Amino acid sequence: MSGRPQRADARRNRQRILEAAFEAFAADGRLAPLDEIARRAGVGAGTVYRHFPTKEALFQAVVTDRIERIVDEAQALVRSEEPGEAFYGFLMWVVERAMFNHALCDALAADLRTLDAHDLDEQFASALDELLRRAQAAGEVRPDVDVHDVRTLMVGAMLMERRQRPEGGPGRMTALTCDALRPVTKGDETVPVERNERRCEVCGKPLTSAPTGRPARFCGTACRQKAHRRRKTA
Amino acid sequence: MSGRPQRADARRNRQRILEAAFEAFAADGRLAPLDEIARRAGVGAGTVYRHFPTKEALFQAVVTDRIERIVDEAQALVRSEEPGEAFYGFLMWVVERAMFNHALCDALAADLRTLDAHDLDEQFASALDELLRRAQAAGEVRPDVDVHDVRTLMVGAMLMERRQRPEGGPGRMTALTCDALRPVTKGDETVPVERNERRCEVCGKPLTSAPTGRPARFCGTACRQKAHRRRKTA
Amino acid sequence: MSGRPQRADARRNRQRILEAAFEAFAADGRLAPLDEIARRAGVGAGTVYRHFPTKEALFQAVVTDRIERIVDEAQALVRSEEPGEAFYGFLMWVVERAMFNHALCDALAADLRTLDAHDLDEQFASALDELLRRAQAAGEVRPDVDVHDVRTLMVGAMLMERRQRPEGGPGRMTALTCDALRPVTKGDETVPVERNERRCEVCGKPLTSAPTGRPARFCGTACRQKAHRRRKTA
Amino acid sequence: MSGRPQRADARRNRQRILEAAFEAFAADGRLAPLDEIARRAGVGAGTVYRHFPTKEALFQAVVTDRIERIVDEAQALVRSEEPGEAFYGFLMWVVERAMFNHALCDALAADLRTLDAHDLDEQFASALDELLRRAQAAGEVRPDVDVHDVRTLMVGAMLMERRQRPEGGPGRMTALTCDALRPVTKGDETVPVERNERRCEVCGKPLTSAPTGRPARFCGTACRQKAHRRRKTA
DNA sequence: AATGAATGAGGATTCATTCAT
DNA sequence: GATGAATGAATCCTCATTCAT
Missing domain, CATH: 1.10.357.10 (Tetracycline Repressor, domain 2)
Known part of the structure; x- marks a missing residue:
């Protein structure tokens, strides 16, 4: 397999590419141009490709x-x-x-x-x-x-x-x-009640979970209608 | 001022562009190609530019x-x-x-x-x-x-x-x-203690905030050193 | 669908691209660089891509x-x-x-x-x-x-x-x-005998086709061995 | 003169390069990348260039x-x-x-x-x-x-x-x-008539070759005109 | 006003060739 | 002598923006 390069200069270059890529990717993510990385590392674009088969691989x-x-x-x-x-x-x-x-x-x-x-x-x-x-x-x-x-x-x-x-x-x-x-x-006891129980998507009130069926999204008709009206306008 | 365009067809086009752009930007963010938006809106790219000076302005x-x-x-x-x-x-x-x-x-x-x-x-x-x-x-x-x-x-x-x-x-x-x-x-009282008081970046313990000076980042020497060691390796 | 462009200048460009591509592909086949075709047609590379989605499509x-x-x-x-x-x-x-x-x-x-x-x-x-x-x-x-x-x-x-x-x-x-x-x-009759009947791969003599089995490749043992020897050297 | 290399390992390398190149060129012609040949031969690209000044020379x-x-x-x-x-x-x-x-x-x-x-x-x-x-x-x-x-x-x-x-x-x-x-x-005689005498490029009829001048391409006016018409449309 | 055609600067990738180790 | 790392020009393709029609 490819492994790490053996020659000192190649190892050094590989390291410099990784560093340049680290900075560039840290700043711009995958959008950082590869040529820019090569320039910052002080090598040609081809050298980057010698060490990493694709830009994605470098990333x-x-x-x-x-x-x-x-x-x-x-x-x-x-x-x-x-x-x-x-x-x-x-x-x-x-x-x-x-x-x-x-x-x-x-x-x-x-x-x-x-x-x-x-x-x-x-x-x-x-x-x-x-x-x-x-x-x-x-x-x-x-x-x-x-x-x-x-x-x-x-x-x-x-x-x-x-x-x-x-x-x-x-x-x-x-x-x-x-x-x-x-x-x-x-008090001093941990409360077993889950805080992130399902809540009404409109008013945020806790929902009493029905034991069966599709989980409720709203606390009642009023909120369901409110949501519906919002959906049309938004 | 630029204002809204006067002609009915222009207003209609503006609306269609906004709708097409909404969908495209919703799906792909700023990466959505402008030509695609124009196509979806059923207008030419030039028309988009008549209504919005740049892609960013449309966004x-x-x-x-x-x-x-x-x-x-x-x-x-x-x-x-x-x-x-x-x-x-x-x-x-x-x-x-x-x-x-x-x-x-x-x-x-x-x-x-x-x-x-x-x-x-x-x-x-x-x-x-x-x-x-x-x-x-x-x-x-x-x-x-x-x-x-x-x-x-x-x-x-x-x-x-x-x-x-x-x-x-x-x-x-x-x-x-x-x-x-x-x-x-x-109990039944709200606790005034702030839960998100500054905490040690290493162990998460609450920090006793010094009244003056730069805010502390660690709870003590041990954690500061731990952080320092980590910084060198990471 | 795309169809042919409507505007006169676009049609003209399309035609010029096709002509330039014809010449370039005629000379070098698929290896002809697209940029060169664009240059010869007097347009930018992007224009070629407006008319044809890929180089292969143009070809x-x-x-x-x-x-x-x-x-x-x-x-x-x-x-x-x-x-x-x-x-x-x-x-x-x-x-x-x-x-x-x-x-x-x-x-x-x-x-x-x-x-x-x-x-x-x-x-x-x-x-x-x-x-x-x-x-x-x-x-x-x-x-x-x-x-x-x-x-x-x-x-x-x-x-x-x-x-x-x-x-x-x-x-x-x-x-x-x-x-x-x-x-x-x-004489004056067409000879029904097929001229391109299977022939010995070594000496070219017609092979008497066996009615069954795998078709013969050689006219006899001598030629088969000759072929074998050649294979080793070539 | 360049001649063949003297050292045993060099001779061996040259041979392995030729073999690898044979296979690669047989499969892909001149398009086979030189690096690939070097890899298959188990040598570095530079070694190939030591033996052959250019890729074409190797080919x-x-x-x-x-x-x-x-x-x-x-x-x-x-x-x-x-x-x-x-x-x-x-x-x-x-x-x-x-x-x-x-x-x-x-x-x-x-x-x-x-x-x-x-x-x-x-x-x-x-x-x-x-x-x-x-x-x-x-x-x-x-x-x-x-x-x-x-x-x-x-x-x-x-x-x-x-x-x-x-x-x-x-x-x-x-x-x-x-x-x-x-x-x-x-019959049993070989016919001296050449079968591939010049033939009309349109209808394929044999052309009576004029003893002097530029060789005729068509059997008559009709075919010449037909060819001319075709040339305009094709 | 609208159209959509044209532009051309990038961006990723390949590969023959050179050269430091 | 051998190595394989480095180079960089060349190639395909994209897309924001401009402009002739």
């Missing part, structure tokens, strides 16, 4: 590299003795890595499904799942969320942080997101 | 139009007698509008800053602020978030919903996001 | 146009009262059209299968078949060839003429090819 | 090698006691060699003119000429063809066989081509 190499580090961190934290701290700390750390990195955001948002790195995706999901379960068992995370929810919230937090640019300080949106995951307590 | 016209409707809704809800319902309902309604609309997501995410519609941005912010304040006054929303936070959370919810595609049912991520906004109660 | 348009004329000619000749003259005349005429036209050679050689013009292929085959059958019925063409043989011989004649460039006069190789198709006469 | 080396074997065979057959068998057998053998070899077809088709191997071309022509003359003397080949005709027919046969791919059995087009070369007999 994935860059992103996979970062994600591998993230998976490593997650796997290390699984053994933490403070599951809540490990879980929330991990979320914040990941968001910090990704929030100004367009490419990493895209990749994590895509569930890594678009990457050929299927194993990596599973490793990531599996490590995150472990972190989540342990934090839930410790009562630090509400029990009604699963790993998929968490991944999505993580992505959302990144994107929100990115939007936040200068103001508000980094991490504020992530902190808010974490709050959505904390369990509800009443 | 803005489309999203501005949608956002105007959203502002109208917000302004209407301000007069609601149930502030919490109005606030959360509005959030869910906006997300529902935008979650499958690439263009609208982008526009709302951009804070309308990229739009030339400065007035509109202020109107939107102002109406949302009013909704927020009333809901906070009614104890339905935690007091430590501002309108900017809410806008960002709203955008995050859209993007998360979009990512969620088939599973999980629509609205789940929005519901979780709303949970992040609900006040914390202890 | 096919050029070639299909020529082949349509050829099919017309064949269909006209089917009604000739001198079947032999019509058949051989057609062959020579086609070869003359194609012999210096790389593109047309390729297209005819490919059996038009590579063209999307499936109908055209059938029309061509069908008209040629009719010409052939009538010439065979008139005793002007040996009875043991079919339309597929004729197409191949036609292609071969083109390619041979192309090779012949200056010397020998145009048409000589085609005339020889036609000779391969003429019936053998003995 | 010529490969085909020259094959053609040398063909010349050897021809020279051996000149001494055959059955001139007809030798001649036709040689044709078939050459075609069999070349019909699935893109490179060899091209090279033979090019009259070896494009090769720098001028001597080789003359040797080939000379040996083939000898075979032809002997076969003609034995009455096995019509007397009105020369060595140049035969070379061209040989090339045509290759190209036709290539086109024929699965159907018709290998050798059919070659057999037909050979038929074009066989003499015409009337």
Whole structure:
């Protein structure tokens, strides 16, 4: 297989290409022109193609590299003795890595499904799942969320942080997101009631879930009609 | 002033262009080719340029139009007698509008800053602020978030919903996001403690905020060093 | 659908593109660079793409146009009262059209299968078949060839003429090819014996066809061994 | 002089390059990428250039090698006691060699003119000429063809066989081509009339050749006009 | 006013050839 | 001598914008 190049200059070039690509993709995602990456790396376009068969392959190499580090961190934290701290700390750390990195955001948002790195995706999901379960068992995370929810919230937090640019300080949106995951307590007891029960799409009131049939979307006729009227105008 | 065109056929064309552009931009965002929009509208590309000086102007016209409707809704809800319902309902309604609309997501995410519609941005912010304040006054929303936070959370919810595609049912991520906004109660009292106080970026523990100086990022030397080590490896 | 452009300048450009493409493809086949065609036509590359969605489509348009004329000619000749003259005349005429036209050679050689013009292929085959059958019925063409043989011989004649460039006069190789198709006469009778019966691949002697089994390739053991030895050295 | 390389490994490399190039060029002709050849030979691209100054030189080396074997065979057959068998057998053998070899077809088709191997071309022509003359003397080949005709027919046969791919059995087009070369007999006598005398380009009738001046192309005014009309429409 | 044709600057990719290691 | 890395011109195709009709 191709593997890493043997010659020193080639290794150096490969590294410079990866760095240039990292910056370019971080700034502009997949839209970054390959020629520009080559220029920044100080090589010809052909050299980029010697190291990576397509632009997409380069993109994935860059992103996979970062994600591998993230998976490593997650796997290390699984053994933490403070599951809540490990879980929330991990979320914040990941968001910090990704929030100004367009490419990493895209990749994590895509569930890594678009990457050929299927194993990596599973490793990531599996490590995150472990972190989540342990934090839930410790009562630090509400029990009604699963790993998929968490991944999505993580992505959302990144994107929100990115939007936040200068103001508000980094991490504020992530902190808010974490709050959505904390369990509800009443007095000193954890309240088993799920906070994110289905709610009326119009007024947001909790819906009494019917045991059978199609799940309700509205709390009553009034809201259903309101929604219908809105739909026509919007 | 440019104003609206006078002739009936011109007005009709303008309308058809806006509709075609709405669909195209909703599906593909700014990437939708202008020729395709013209084709769908049944006009020539030149006609699009007669009505809108650049593709970007057309894009803005489309999203501005949608956002105007959203502002109208917000302004209407301000007069609601149930502030919490109005606030959360509005959030869910906006997300529902935008979650499958690439263009609208982008526009709302951009804070309308990229739009030339400065007035509109202020109107939107102002109406949302009013909704927020009333809901906070009614104890339905935690007091430590501002309108900017809410806008960002709203955008995050859209993007998360979009990512969620088939599973999980629509609205789940929005519901979780709303949970992040609900006040914390202890017994029957609302707890004044802010949940999203600054937390350690490593372990997530609350930080005792120093009254002056640069805000702390870590809970102590241990975490600061941990962060430093991570930075070098990641 | 696209059809022909309506505006005079567009029609003119389309025509100029087709002419430039005709010349370029005739000279270099599909290898002719599209930019060069555009330059020769005095238009930008984009204009070529306005008229033809891909380079291949342009190629096919050029070639299909020529082949349509050829099919017309064949269909006209089917009604000739001198079947032999019509058949051989057609062959020579086609070869003359194609012999210096790389593109047309390729297209005819490919059996038009590579063209999307499936109908055209059938029309061509069908008209040629009719010409052939009538010439065979008139005793002007040996009875043991079919339309597929004729197409191949036609292609071969083109390619041979192309090779012949200056010397020998145009048409000589085609005339020889036609000779391969003429019936053998003995005295005044047409000899029913097929001339292209299977022959030994080594010495060319006619093979006595065994009534069953796999057809023989050699006239005897000597030739089979000779072939075997050759195979090893070549 | 360049000569052959001296070191054993260099000689071995040269051989492996030639073999890899043979296969690649046979399959794809000159289009085969040089890097691919180097890879198949298990050497670097630079090594190829050490042995052959350009890709074209490598191409010529490969085909020259094959053609040398063909010349050897021809020279051996000149001494055959059955001139007809030798001649036709040689044709078939050459075609069999070349019909699935893109490179060899091209090279033979090019009259070896494009090769720098001028001597080789003359040797080939000379040996083939000898075979032809002997076969003609034995009455096995019509007397009105020369060595140049035969070379061209040989090339045509290759190209036709290539086109024929699965159907018709290998050798059919070659057999037909050979038929074009066989003499015409009337009763038991060979008819001196040349079959491929110049014929009218329109109707295919034999032309009475004028003893002087430019050779006629048509049998009469009618056909000349028909040709003229065709030229305008085609 | 509308049309849709034309433009031409990019952008991804390939490959013969050169040259530092 | 060998290697294989680097080069960069060439090629196909897209699309925002302009402009003749």
